[in-house]
Amino acid sequence: MLRAPGGLSLRLDVRAVTVVVLLLLAALAASVVLIGTGDFPIPAGDVVRTLLGDGNAGQEFIVNELRLPRVLVGLLVGASLGLGGALFQAVTRNPLGSPDVLGLGQGATAGALVMIVLFSGSAAQVTVGALVGGLATGLAIYLLAWKRGVHGYRLVLVGIGVSAIVTAVNGYLLTVSDIVDAARALVWMTGSLNGRDWEQVWPLLGVCAVLVPLVLAGGRGLRMMEMGDDVANALGVRVERVRALLMVAAVLLVATATAAAGPVGFVSLTAPQLARRLTRSPGPNLLPSLCMGAALLVTADWASQRAFGADQLPVGVVTGVLGGVYLLWLLVAERRAGRI
Amino acid sequence: MNRLSAENVTLAYDQRVIAEQLSVEIPDHSFTVIVGPNACGKSTLLRALSRMLRPSHGRVLLDGHVIQSMPAKKVARTLGLLPQSSIAPDGITVGDLVGRGRYPHQGLLRQWSAEDERVVREAMARTGVAELAERYVDELSGGQRQRVWIAMALAQQTPLLLLDEPTTYLDIQHQIDVLDLCAELHEEQGRTLVAVLHDLNHAARYATHLIALKSGRVVAEGAPNDIVTAELVEEVFGLRCQVIDDPETGTPLVVPAARKARAAVATEAS
Ligand SMILES: Nc1ncnc2c1ncn2[C@@H]1O[C@H](COP(=O)(O)OP(=O)(O)OP(=O)(O)O)[C@@H](O)[C@H]1O
Ligand SMILES: [Mg+2]
Numbered sequence: 358m359l360r361a362p363g364g365l366s367l368r369l370d371v372r373a374v375t376v377v378v379l380l381l382l383a384a385l386a387a388s389v390v391l392i393g394t395g396d397f398p399i400p401a402g403d404v405v406r407t408l409l410g411d412g413n414a415g416q417e418f419i420v421n422e423l424r425l426p427r428v429l430v431g432l433l434v435g436a437s438l439g440l441g442g443a444l445f446q447a448v449t450r451n452p453l454g455s456p457d458v459l460g461l462g463q464g465a466t467a468g469a470l471v472m473i474v475l476f477s478g479s480a481a482q483v484t485v486g487a488l489v490g491g492l493a494t495g496l497a498i499y500l501l502a503w504k505r506g507v508h509g510y511r512l513v514l515v516g517i518g519v520s521a522i523v524t525a526v527n528g529y530l531l532t533v534s535d536i537v538d539a540a541r542a543l544v545w546m547t548g549s550l551n552g553r554d555w556e557q558v559w560p561l562l563g564v565c566a567v568l569v570p571l572v573l574a575g576g577r578g579l580r581m582m583e584m585g586d587d588v589a590n591a592l593g594v595r596v597e598r599v600r601a602l603l604m605v606a607a608v609l610l611v612a613t614a615t616a617a618a619g620p621v622g623f624v625s626l627t628a629p630q631l632a633r634r635l636t637r638s639p640g641p642n643l644l645p646s647l648c649m650g651a652a653l654l655v656t657a658d659w660a661s662q663r664a665f666g667a668d669q670l671p672v673g674v675v676t677g678v679l680g681g682v683y684l685l686w687l688l689v690a691e692r693r694a695g696r697i
Numbered sequence: 698m699n700r701l702s703a704e705n706v707t708l709a710y711d712q713r714v715i716a717e718q719l720s721v722e723i724p725d726h727s728f729t730v731i732v733g734p735n736a737c738g739k740s741t742l743l744r745a746l747s748r749m750l751r752p753s754h755g756r757v758l759l760d761g762h763v764i765q766s767m768p769a770k771k772v773a774r775t776l777g778l779l780p781q782s783s784i785a786p787d788g789i790t791v792g793d794l795v796g797r798g799r800y801p802h803q804g805l806l807r808q809w810s811a812e813d814e815r816v817v818r819e820a821m822a823r824t825g826v827a828e829l830a831e832r833y834v835d836e837l838s839g840g841q842r843q844r845v846w847i848a849m850a851l852a853q854q855t856p857l858l859l860l861d862e863p864t865t866y867l868d869i870q871h872q873i874d875v876l877d878l879c880a881e882l883h884e885e886q887g888r889t890l891v892a893v894l895h896d897l898n899h900a901a902r903y904a905t906h907l908i909a910l911k912s913g914r915v916v917a918e919g920a921p922n923d924i925v926t927a928e929l930v931e932e933v934f935g936l937r938c939q940v941i942d943d944p945e946t947g948t949p950l951v952v953p954a955a956r957k958a959r960a961a962v963a964t965e966a967s
Contacts, residue, residue: 450784574805581800583786590749591780592853593773593801639789 373636373645380632380648384432387655391431392424394662422554430553430617431658431672432651433561435624437614439650440572440643442625443632444607447579447641448600454513455626456611460520462620464494465612466546467523467530469619473542474534483545484557484616491612494519499604548621548673550658557617564613568606573643575603580640621673624650627680653680698761699725700889701746701776701857706755708741708913715741716913718755723857723906728883729891730900733910734934739893740781742910743859746891747778759857773801777855781862781893783846785834791845792830795821798852820851823878825871839866847875851882858882860892864899872896876903901925901949909933925949937962 392408393399399407399416406412407420442455456462468490472478478486502515527546531539544551578599581589586596611625631653632645657675664670701723708716715738723729723746731739744750745757748764757764764772777798785794798820799813821827824844829837834845843866850858860879864872880903882888894900900907901921908918911933917924927940930951937954944950954962 577800577803577805581797583784584794584797585780585784587744587749587778587780588783590769591747591773591776591778591850592797593770595769637788639786639793 370638373638373642376632376635376645377648380635380645380652384435384648384652384655387652387659388428388432391428391655391659391662392420394659395419395424426554426558427550427552428655428658429558430561431550431655433558433565434550434614434618434621435628435651435654436569436647437561437565437610437650438621438624439628439632439653440569440647441607441611441614442627442650443629443641443643443646444572444579444603444610445625446629447583448604448607449510449512450583451510451513452626452630454516455629456607457620457623457626458520459498459513459516460523461491461494461498461608461611462615462622463520463523463527464497465491465615466620467527468493469545469616470527470530470534470542473545474530474538477538481556487616487619488612491615492608494523495604495608495612499608544671545619547671548619548676549671550618551671553618561613561617564609568610569647572603572606572610575599575606576641576643579603579643583639583641619671619673621654622677623680624653624676627676627684628653630684631680699723700760701758701891703742703745703752703757704755706745706752706757708738708745708750709753710741710750714913719913719915720755721746721908721915723889723891726883726887726889727906728879728904729889729906729908730904731891731893731908731910732895732897732900732933737910738913739910740861741913743778743861743891743893747776747859748772749778770801773853773855775855775857777850777853777858779846779850779858779860779863781865785842787835789834790830791821791826791832791834791837791848792817794834794845795826795848795852798849801853816854817848817852820848823851824848825874840868840871843867844871844875847878855888857889858891860890862893862895864894864896872899879903897925897930897951898943901951902943902946921948925951 389401389404393401393404397419399419403412403416404420407416412420445454445456445459446452448454465487468486468488469483472483472486476482498512498516498519501519502512531542534542578589578594581592581594582596582599589596628650629642629646632642632649636642636645654672654676657679658672660679661670661672661675699722703719703721705718705720706716707714707718719742721742731742733739741750745752748757751765759767759772759776796813796817799817802813818827821830824847826841826844826848829841829845834842837845843863847863850860863875867875876899879890879892883890904921906918907921907924909916909924909929916933917929925940927938930936930938930940937959939952939954940949941952942950
């Protein structure tokens with residue numbers, strides 16, 4: 358939102374723009390470093406040169422074929438989860454209304470597990486299973502919570518219920534699986550970027566290219582809905598329509614991201630909260646959350662590779678720990694400062 | 698024909714019917730005040746008039762069109778509503794909140810303008826919250842907050858404005874300020890105002906048109922001087938009282954009967 362000079366909230370908006378730019382820079386920097394990390398370390402300068410198209414053949418293969426797709430998947434998954442989380446939290450008016458808590462991740466996991474355990478499916482089939490599982494869960498939550506419009510708390514409670522049921526189903530699927538499938542399932546369930554290539558990049562990129570502009574345009578209405586449905590209505594927002602549209606978009610974003618990388622924990626819960634604390638501005642903070650998600654995920658992937666060597670620790674473990682610790686620290690710091 | 702009216706509307710939440718066959722005309726350029734006991738359906742009526750609640754029968758007309766069929770932003774540029782209670786987003790400043798009242802005048806391409814700026818500043822000045830502009834809304838007192846919400850509704854710059862209990866939380870001076878502001882908006886700018894008020898004396902003093910509701914029915918409507926009587930107050934609120942002339946304005950002044958007098962009547966009756 359741009360405001361005239363001397364505007365009432367120019368201060369806040371400059372801050373939000375700065376945060377977005379800094380987060381983007383951080384995400385890009387982390388990506389370059391991440392591409393350089395691995396069994397064959399490549400200096401950052403060489404990475405950039407190769408990306409720009411004049412590296413040597415060996416580096417070109419490693420960078421463009423092996424590592425770039427993985428990093429792109431990381432960026433896109435992080436962005437989708439950050440944005441999806443921000444949408445959910447804004448619609449439910451509750452930080453607990455994140456896809457993590459509502460059981461979308463578990464739903465996608467169930468879809469993936471069905472493919473892995475019952476059909477020993479290929480990677481592509483697992484992806485489709487996860488996508489279907491996530492969408493079906495989103496739909497189920499929406500239908501169950503629907504009553505003269507979806508209300509925040511009901512949605513959260515229904516989501517928690519659905520999540521519990523699906524988790525139980527997942528547990529059952531794991532117990533009936535054989536040991537090989539179970540190992541594969543477990544890695545999938547933690548969320549991992551290992552072995553992601555261009556095949557995962559394109560669908561994610563497509564979904565983001567369509568949904569992100571749509572969602573950002575609808576975000577203005579969402580900002581009004583923060584003040585309650587009545588006020589938003591009075592201001593000329595078609596509350597039900599905007600909400601339904603944004604929920605569908607959010608479910609699609611989260612389901613696609615989960616299908617590509619597994620249920621990477623905690624990004625959709627943490628990224629919007631962190632972004633909001635950085636911008637210190639009210640509103641759904643959609644763009645900052647998106648950038649924060651991307652930066653968070655790539656940084657977490659780098660941290661996991663750095664600390665435990667390539668392909669050892671799934672990125673979901675790190676996002677959980679990093680995001681969780683940072684959020685707790687922020688909350689404690691804020692409590693001390695007397696806000697919240 | 699008046700710009701805003703409800704024709705034979707039935708208002709219900711799910712199965713619970715609040716009002717049936719209710720017809721209300723809001724006279725143009727009036728300051729209409731709705732009074733009635735708690736839970737009689739005042740807020741529900743305002744919600745229907747501002748298309749928050751779709752009548753299960755009948756229709757609400759704005760400028761001759763069924764209000765639900767009109768483009769949402771167009772309605773929002775014509776008709777403003779201050780709900781009985783609203784949620785302030787976390788960490789929003791007063792200036793920002795009031796600025797959100799400009800939403801219906803903005804679009805993807807037409808964002809914040811100098812005109813918006815001017816209107817917002819004026820709205821804040823008129824409600825006496827200009828010096829609070831940089832403060833956080835969640836750090837304000839109840840009365841300050843109420844005036845901020847009124848400022849937001851003003852910033853919407855609508856010819857028709859519906860206010861649900863705009864004077865709650867306010868001290869006596871600020872109550873009068875808000876009512877004076879409403880009277881000015883109506884007298885100087887010819888805006889049509891509709892307010893729900895609980896103080897009958899305020900209602901009688903400021904209203905040009907008074908509507909008394911009870912259990913979802915209109916019991917009486919008209920100029921306060923014509924309709925406010927001890928019988929009406931007793932019928933609507935079940936309260937014995939005297940109605941005398943307001944020494945300041947000559948409008949009806951409702952003075953509740955003393956406790957002992959009411960108790961005596963109650964024993965007599967039983
Ligand atoms: N969202 C709702 N769902 C169901 N019933 C409702 C809802 N809102 C109000 N009601 C019921 O409708 C009736 C009328 O409520 P309304 O809010 O219109 O009263 P009111 O006249 O504004 O009262 P008050 O003076 O207390 O504000 C009440 O019985 C109330 O319980
Ligand atoms: Mg009410």
